[in-house]
Amino acid sequence: MKIVLSKDFEVKVHFVLEDEKLTMLSDAKRDYAKNTLEFKGEKKSVYADLGPGSDNIVVVGLGKYEDLNHDVFRLAANIAAKTLETNKVKEASVIINKYDGYCTRKMTKSYIEGFLQNDYIFDEYLSKKTVKNVETISIIPIEGKDESAELALEETLGxxxxxxxxxxxxxxxxxxxxxxxxxxxxxxxxxxxxxxxxxxxxxxxxxxxxxxxxxxxxxxxxxxxxxxxxxxxxxxxxxxxxxxxxxxxxxxxxxxxxxxxxxxxxxxxxxxxxxxxxxxxxxxxxxxxxxxxxxxxxxxxxxxxxxxxxxxxxxxxxxxxxxxxxxxxxxxxxxxxxxxxxxxxxxxxxxxxxxxxxxxxxxxxxxxxxxxxxxxxxxxxxxxxxxxxxxxxxxxxxxxxxxxxxxxxxxxxxxxxxxxxxxxxxxxxxxxxxxxxxxxxxxxxxxxxxxxxxxxxxxxxxxxxxxxxxxxxxxxxxxxxxxxxxxx
The missing domain is CATH 3.40.630.10 (Zn peptidases)
Structure with a gap:
């Protein structure tokens, strides 16, 4: 998996707090997600609309604000990566939101790590090698935080x-x-x-x-x-x-x-x-x-x-x-x-x-x-x-x-x-x-x-x-x- 910054792909990944308004969805899809699927943004919950004729969007719940920590960010990104993998998505853009009390650079590092954690395989002794579907993830930094995102990406890769x-x-x-x-x-x-x-x-x-x-x-x-x-x-x-x-x-x-x-x-x-x-x-x-x-x-x-x-x-x-x-x-x-x-x-x-x-x-x-x-x-x-x-x-x-x-x-x-x-x-x-x-x-x-x-x-x-x-x-x-x- 390759991680890049600020590149716009058709598939978008969002992270939301519990009971946060799903403004990234259309009115009809928002109603379907909340009322039919009962998606409310609970920790580890996922709403995915992918494939032909879809909105090409993945929304992962972070849970309650008071329960947030960097491991929640890592796990949410990892769940997003698994969802993209299951749906054979090759490339996606990840939207990062600002939360009070959380350093932008550290939060970006946690999200990047969550995606990279899903990329690890050990197949040296398998006759058939594992092929990962997700090829590129683009991190869309918080406005004005491009330098922080670059530093976060470089450090996390190392x-x-x-x-x-x-x-x-x-x-x-x-x-x-x-x-x-x-x-x-x-x-x-x-x-x-x-x-x-x-x-x-x-x-x-x-x-x-x-x-x-x-x-x-x-x-x-x-x-x-x-x-x-x-x-x-x-x-x-x-x-x-x-x-x-x-x-x-x-x-x-x-x-x-x-x-x-x-x-x-x-x-x-x-x-x-x-x-x-x-x-x-x-x-x-x-x-x-x-x-x-x-x-x-x-x-x-x-x-x-x-x-x-x-x-x-x-x-x-x-x-x-x-x-x-x-x-x-x-x-x-x-x-x-x-x-x-x-x-x-x-x-x-x-x-x-x-x-x-x-x-x-x-x-x-x-x-x-x-x-x-x-x-x-x-x-x-x-x-x-x-x-x-x-x-x-x-x-x-x-x-x-x-x-x-x-x-x-x-x-x-x-x-x-x-x-x-x-x-x-x-x-x-x-x-x-x-x-x-x-x-x-x-x-x-x-x-x-x-x-x-x-x-x-x-x-x-x-x-x-x-x-x-x-x-x-x-x-x-x-x-x-x-x-x-x-x-x-």
Whole structure:
């Protein structure tokens, strides 16, 4: 789908509030829509008059004014795109109205995103490729807001390219997406955008003392890769927001082997790393102004004669020893070394790690919500604001010393699993140990990163969550990355 500005096509798309006068319709059609079809502009409702002899118009309801938000705009545009697609409309003009309290540029971005969300497909492995009907959408800006619309279009295209890159990485089967491939794609996609990408091989990983990461990787014939991506528009001497993504390109569970149903979607266990690649792509593509570093410890968790075992005691880059209670609690082991590297080897103002970490998070919060653990509530509040603006749901778990005590082991410094109760919290607190008191937020995306059915305007398979949140958080011009967050 191509998005253009100010081009007049025969088919028109309008968005209306509930009980708003349908002035875009003729008297007869207005009466038919309101009285016969009972179209009143409720949220997600549609009136369509398309085809020969029609008015060639689509009207999508936004619902009540008091319930408006940018996700309502995204969803309405996505519904319009699906309606055009179903009716095999190739091109349409979209009329945008001004609403008090809503920034024109941000509202335009939301509408554009809603249309682009419907355009994503993953058909690389289908013998018959998918052909989309809608070829061109023209956004008709609010009068006098042409420049705002141009800026909104350019930024949204960059963001959605990053989101779709993440989706492609996650949706690709593990037979074709393993550490070496992930590292190569990071180099290929980011280097041309001014991002410095460095890939460490197994020898370098050993040299750094990343014993926890290497223990997880040992069971696979695929060599682990440690990937560092630096986008530093403010210069190397300024601190950076550091994003750390879980990079398990496949997780069998190791000797704590998963059941077959549990392994089927484990190609998605690298969604955290994919979201870091996608976010940095979008940030660099849009030439945002803040420093950001991405870090990925990429490997597979497999079974072999050399694989680590339940009951092993392993080391870590920090020097902390870890009792391996469960080899299927592997992501936190790879992240332990990656987060410690972020805290000690690069100039991080703060650290955000992103991981499909625990089933417990899905049990607690469901499929649609990202769970968070933090050592710094001020930092979390900023991430929360970014998630709200982005339409990605986020919820903070409580954390306290009694939960940290559960991580203490009898024969090692820590254990990597504490059992069923509060598992999403204790997994996050395990990672906290390696953040070295840097302001840090952990995002558990096990629920929303991958969907068997899709929801709202998001597709089946990889959703791209939380790329938009990460982008919004880093891209803000007022982000105080040169200042320390208040410790709390």
């Amino acid at each position: 963001i959605m390219e990053g989101v779709n890159l993440t989706r492609k990485l996650v949706n690709t089967p593990s037979m074709d997406m393993y550490p070496e491939v992930l590292a190569k794609i990071a180099v290929d996609e980011l280097s041309g955008l001014g991002v410095e990408v460095e890939v460490f091989d197994k020898d370098k990983i050993k040299e750094l003392g990343m014993e926890a990461f290497l223990a997880v990787a040992e069971g696979s014939e695929k060599e682990p890769k440690f990937i560092v991506m630096k986008y530093l528009p403010k210069g190397e001497d300024k601190p950076a927001i550091t994003l750390v993504g879980k990079g398990l390109t496949y997780d069998s569970g190791g000797y704590a082997i998963k059941p077959a149903d549990g392994m089927y979607t484990m190609k998605a266990d690298m969604a955290g790393s994919a979201s870091v690649v996608g976010a940095i792509y979008a940030l660099a593509k849009n030439k945002t102004e803040n420093n950001v570093i991405g870090i990925i410890a990429a490997c597979e968790n497999m079974i072999s004669g050399g694989a680590y075992k339940n009951g092993d005691i392993i080391g870590s880059m920090k020097g902390t020893t870890i009792d391996v209670v469960n080899t299927d609690a592997e992501g936190r082991l790879t992240l332990a070394d990656a987060i410690y590297y972020a805290a000690t080897k690069v100039n991080s103002s703060c650290i955000i790690d992103i991981a499909t970490l625990t089933g417990a998070c899905v049990v607690g919060l469901g499929e649609y919500t990202v769970g968070a653990v933090t050592n710094n509530k001020d930092l979390y509040k900023e991430v929360k604001k970014a998630s709200k603006r982005s339409g990605e749901h986020l919820w903070l778990f409580p954390s306290f010393d009694e939960m940290r005590d559960l991580l203490k082991a009898d024969f090692a410094d820590l254990k990597n699993s504490t059992g069923r109760w509060g598992g999403a919290i204790t997994a996050g607190l395990f990672l906290e140990h390696f953040a070295e008191e840097k302001p840090w937020v952990h995002l558990d995306i096990a629920g929303p990163a991958y969907s068997d059915k899709g929801w709202g305007y998001l597709p089946k398979g990889a959703t791209g969550i939380p790329v938009k949140t990460l982008y919004d958080f880093v891209a803000r011009k007022d982000m105080p990355i040169d200042e320390k967050y208040h410790k709390n």
